[in-house]
Amino acid sequence: MSLDFKPQFDSFFKDETFEGSFTFRNSPQAIRRFPFPFDRDEYMYSVNIEPHVRGRKGSVFENVFDVDEHYVSEMRDRARVLARDPLRCQSLPHMDLAGWDLLELIMENLATDYPQWFHLNKSGNDWHWINKPLGIDQKFTFLDNSTLPHGPMEYITRQMQGDFTLQDEREGNLWVDAGMVTTQADWSLDFDIGMNFFEWHAPVPLAHEKMVFERALKFLLKLQHGSPVRRFNWTMTVNPLLDTAPETYPEWGPMRTSLTQENMGEKMHLRVELQALFRLPRSNAIAFSIRAYLGKFAELVTMPKWGRRLHRVVRDLHPDLAAYKGFLRNRDAMVQWLSQYDDGAPTSPGIWPED
Amino acid sequence: MTKTPFPPAIKSRPVYGELAPRPGTAHLIVADGEGAEAVRDLFARAGTDAAAMLAKSHILYTPGPNGTDQWALIGALGAAQAQRTPSIPTLLLRLARVLLDARAGTQVYLAGSEPLMGQAERDIMATGLPHADIQKEHRGSTVRRVQCVHCKGITENVRTDPFVCSHCGLNLFVRDHYSRRIAAFQGVCIDAEDPGKVPASVERFQ
Numbered sequence: 001m002s003l004d005f006k007p008q009f010d011s012f013f014k015d016e017t018f019e020g021s022f023t024f025r026n027s028p029q030a031i032r033r034f035p036f037p038f039d040r041d042e043y044m045y046s047v048n049i050e051p052h053v054r055g056r057k058g059s060v061f062e063n064v065f066d067v068d069e070h071y072v073s074e075m076r077d078r079a080r081v082l083a084r085d086p087l088r089c090q091s092l093p094h095m096d097l098a099g100w101d102l103l104e105l106i107m108e109n110l111a112t113d114y115p116q117w118f119h120l121n122k123s124g125n126d127w128h129w130i131n132k133p134l135g136i137d138q139k140f141t142f143l144d145n146s147t148l149p150h151g152p153m154e155y156i157t158r159q160m161q162g163d164f165t166l167q168d169e170r171e172g173n174l175w176v177d178a179g180m181v182t183t184q185a186d187w188s189l190d191f192d193i194g195m196n197f198f199e200w201h202a203p204v205p206l207a208h209e210k211m212v213f214e215r216a217l218k219f220l221l222k223l224q225h226g227s228p229v230r231r232f233n234w235t236m237t238v239n240p241l242l243d244t245a246p247e248t249y250p251e252w253g254p255m256r257t258s259l260t261q262e263n264m265g266e267k268m269h270l271r272v273e274l275q276a277l278f279r280l281p282r283s284n285a286i287a288f289s290i291r292a293y294l295g296k297f298a299e300l301v302t303m304p305k306w307g308r309r310l311h312r313v314v315r316d317l318h319p320d321l322a323a324y325k326g327f328l329r330n331r332d333a334m335v336q337w338l339s340q341y342d343d344g345a346p347t348s349p350g351i352w353p354e355d
Numbered sequence: 356m357t358k359t360p361f362p363p364a365i366k367s368r369p370v371y372g373e374l375a376p377r378p379g380t381a382h383l384i385v386a387d388g389e390g391a392e393a394v395r396d397l398f399a400r401a402g403t404d405a406a407a408m409l410a411k412s413h414i415l416y417t418p419g420p421n422g423t424d425q426w427a428l429i430g431a432l433g434a435a436q437a438q439r440t441p442s443i444p445t446l447l448l449r450l451a452r453v454l455l456d457a458r459a460g461t462q463v464y465l466a467g468s469e470p471l472m473g474q475a476e477r478d479i480m481a482t483g484l485p486h487a488d489i490q491k492e493h494r495g496s497t498v499r500r501v502q503c504v505h506c507k508g509i510t511e512n513v514r515t516d517p518f519v520c521s522h523c524g525l526n527l528f529v530r531d532h533y534s535r536r537i538a539a540f541q542g543v544c545i546d547a548e549d550p551g552k553v554p555a556s557v558e559r560f561q
Contacts, residue, residue, distance in 0.1 A: 087507075171487070188504055194536040195367060202367035203532050246504040246543060250525065253547030329548070 003079055004149065005159075006135030013072040013133055019080075024240035024294065030069055031299045035060045036351045037232035037272050041312040043321075045207045047215050052228035052276045056352075060274060063113040064228075065106060065160060066291065072133050074161045074183070074242065081182040081243050082158070087190040088245070089154050091166070091178035098166045098178065099153030100143050101280035102287050106156045131159055153178055162274075162291030165189070167197075169284055174220060176200050177285075183242040183292045185235045185271060186249070186326065205320045223286060225279040233273040233290075235325040236334070240269055240294045259330055264337040265298030268330070270310065297337065303353035307341030314338060359493040368531040369469070371493040376401040379462030382412040384434075385450060385475045387443065388419015389495030390467025391428040397464060398432060409434050413453060417446045420468050420496040420512050421561075443471055450475060454482050465491045470500040470511060473538035486535055497560045501529055502539040509539055515556040517545045526553045529560075 009015040016023045026034065055061025060068075082088055091099060107129055111120035119130040125142040136159065140147035148155045157164045157180035165179035173196040181189035192200045197217045198208075207213060223229065237244055238255045259267055271294055278287040301307035315335045322328040358373060374397040386394050394414065398405045412434040418424040418441075426439045440446040463479055465472040472491050480486055498512040508522025516529040520542065527542030534541070546553050 171485070188541075190507070191502070191504060191532070191534050191537065191541055195534070199367040199533075202365035203530070208366065246541075248505075250505060250544050250547045253544070254550070256548050 003076065005075070005079075005131075007072045007076055008133050008135055009072055012069055014069050016070070016073045018073070018077045018240055018242045022239050024070070024073070026295060026299050027069060028302075031295065031302060032353065033059050033068075034295045034300065035232065035272050035274050035293055036270075036295075036300070036303075036306050036309075036353065037234045038309050038313050039349060039351050041309050041347060042316055043313045044318065045210060045212050045321075047212055047219065047231075049216070049219060049229045049231045052230040052278075060291075060293070064109040065113070065162075065289070066274070067110070067114055067117070067133075067161065071161055075134060075159060077242055078158060078180075078182045085245075085247060088182050089157070089180045090189060090193050091151055091153050092194065095153070095166055095168065095178040095283075095285070096145060096151065097143075098168070098280055098283035098285035098287070099151055101283050101285065102164065102166060103152040103156040104142070105278060105280070105287065106160050110160075134159055154180060160289075162289050164290070165288045166280075167286040167288060169221065169286065172221065173197055174217065174286060182245075184245055184290070185233075185237075185273065185292070186244050186246055188246045190247075203324075205324050206318065220277060220286060223277060223279045225281050228276055228278040230274060230276040233275060235271050235273075236327040236330075237269045237271040237294065238267055238330075240296075242292060242294070256326070256330060259333055261333065261337055264333065265301070266296055268297045268334060268337075269294045270297070270300060297334075301338070301341040304341070305347050305353055307338065308343070308345060309347050311335065311338035311342035359495075359497060361493075361497075364531040367533050369473070369491070369533055369535075371472075371491045374400075374464050374466060374490050374492045376404065376408060377462045377490075380411070380458050380460035382408055382462050382464065383453060383457065384412060384414040384464045384466070385416075385446070385471070386414065386429070386465070387417045387446075387467035387471040387495070388421065388423040389425065390419070390465075390471070390492070391416065391425035393466035393492040393494050394464070395428055395432065397466075411435060413437070415440065415446050415449055415453070417441065417443055417471070420470065420498045423495060443474060446471070447474055447478060450478055454479065457482065463489045465489060467494055468496045468498065469493065470498065470538075473500060473533075473535070477535060477538040480535065499529060499560050500539045501527065501542040502534070502537050503527055503542045505544060509537075510542070513540075513542075514558055514560050516559045517553060517556055518542070 018024055060066045107120045110118040117132050121128040127142050129138045163181045163183050165176050167174040168177045175196050179189045201213050241252055274291045276289045322331050374393055401408050414434045414437040416429045416439050429437055465475050476489055501513045502509045503520040506523035510521040517526050520527050525544045526546050528545040530541045532541045
């Protein structure tokens with residue numbers, strides 16, 4: 001595979017893989033800052049949306065967009081997936097302006113939050129972008145597609161961890177009319193592009209009956225520029241696969257049958273999505289970032305509170321949710337493995353490992 | 356046969372109503388198979404306005420997936436223009452030409468099977484008309500057009516679940532998840548995790 005950037009691996013940015021050899025792992029620092037999504041010992045759907053404000057130093061909430069030790073390798077994996085299947089990134093023709101809005105949002109925040117890695121110089125619409133970890137130096141004209149090697153959304157999301165979708169707002173609904181989707185939990189942008197909020201969430205069980213999506217849409221339509229919001233979602237992934245797309249399910253599905261008590265800690269990953277929503281200023285579209293974090297079971301149980309809690313959540317989850325999230329067949333084995341790390345002691349409220 | 360009753364399904368699965376005459380500068384009507392009866396009922400509902408509406412109507416018709424050909428019903432209506440085409444693909448070619456001349460204020464009515472209505476809707480939406488402005492009434496066959504999410508190939512007239520993708524040969528189960536842009540339901544490999552373990556096919560769509 002040829003890359004149109006020059007990855008700069010160093011003592012911080014790790015050279016690792018999310019396929020084949022699966023060399024991905026979290027450093028002790030990355031485990032400590034893992035966005036563990038359960039604030040109590042049980043889980044059910046809710047409209048768990050909160051303001052996306054800066055949080056604890058060192059945590060994934062410290063900055064607007066979190067760039068971590070996996071950044072360079074994740075961008076290499078995205079380039080691999082796109083080379084193989086360009087349909088993973090699509091933008092309907094009316095979404096260009098929203099793409100430029102997103103490019104501005106990401107570039108400005110990265111340059112502000114990580115001056116050691118990213119620089120943005122603007123002189124009117126003449127912009128100069130430097131991305132040191134990926135070895136990119138690009139001069140271009142803001143709002144002029146012909147001055148970038150890709151459309152604006154694709155250009156910038158090839159340089160930012162996490163999937164992105166852009167929602168157009170019309171007819172009192174949100175329409176997923178563009179996206180960069182290579183680190184997804186089993187949904188197809190190519191199939192869903194153009195759908196409205198209820199349609200693209202249609203396959204989710206239980207939540208419609210609870211009116212979760214009606215309430216969430218109502219909330220999101222009121223989203224204001226400058227006041228982003230966030231929520232967690234989660235699932236389980238066997239092997240550190242960022243790309244679990246329906247398209248390639250025949251390739252990764254069989255990996256779900258490879259689990260034993262001996263390899264559970266290394267192979268089974270809690271996959272957490274930190275999702276943030278931003279109203280965009282020119283297009284009035286909504287940008288949705290879906291950042292996936294993978295944590296090996298063996299890594300997570302090094303935090304005793306998380307070991308206890310993960311055991312209880314997995315054990316007690318509604319079977320429809322376990323089936324939807326794709327781990328019903330492995331649930332008993334997961335519970336058996338996790339039970340070693342649950343001594344029955346009470347856990348403190350909240351997500352932090354040591355509070 | 357009146358409107359087809361469908362079991363409750365997820366929210367991306369299209370729902371259909373009953374064609375109702377609406378005032379318009381012109382009336383574009385696309386139907387297949389038993390959809391001819393819905394077209395007949397549409398004009399019956401127009402009552403004394405039927406003649407004026409027919410004078411501004413263009414009907415495209417093709418036999419249904421199960422072979423039902425009610426062209427005689429359409430031909431007898433007396434629309435300003437009406438054409439019978441031998442298949443959905445040829446109907447869509449005619450539709451493309453008609454859409455080139457479609458004026459603002461044209462009312463659009465679709466009737467018959469989902470593959471016909473879905474593909475006509477897709478082509479009409481591509482001209483900028485919102486799908487909510489397109490009336491649809493289901494009649495006749497419930498066979499499905501299904502896209503394999505793996506090879507992206509589309510299998511027409513799917514009757515059983517699971518079925519074998521006519522392109523890549525994988526065993527697919529048929530979801531109710533539906534894309535208007537592709538005009539197809541989604542098919543997903545049913546034995547990816549246990550290759551060869553395929554449940555017996557059931558005829559779900561007729």
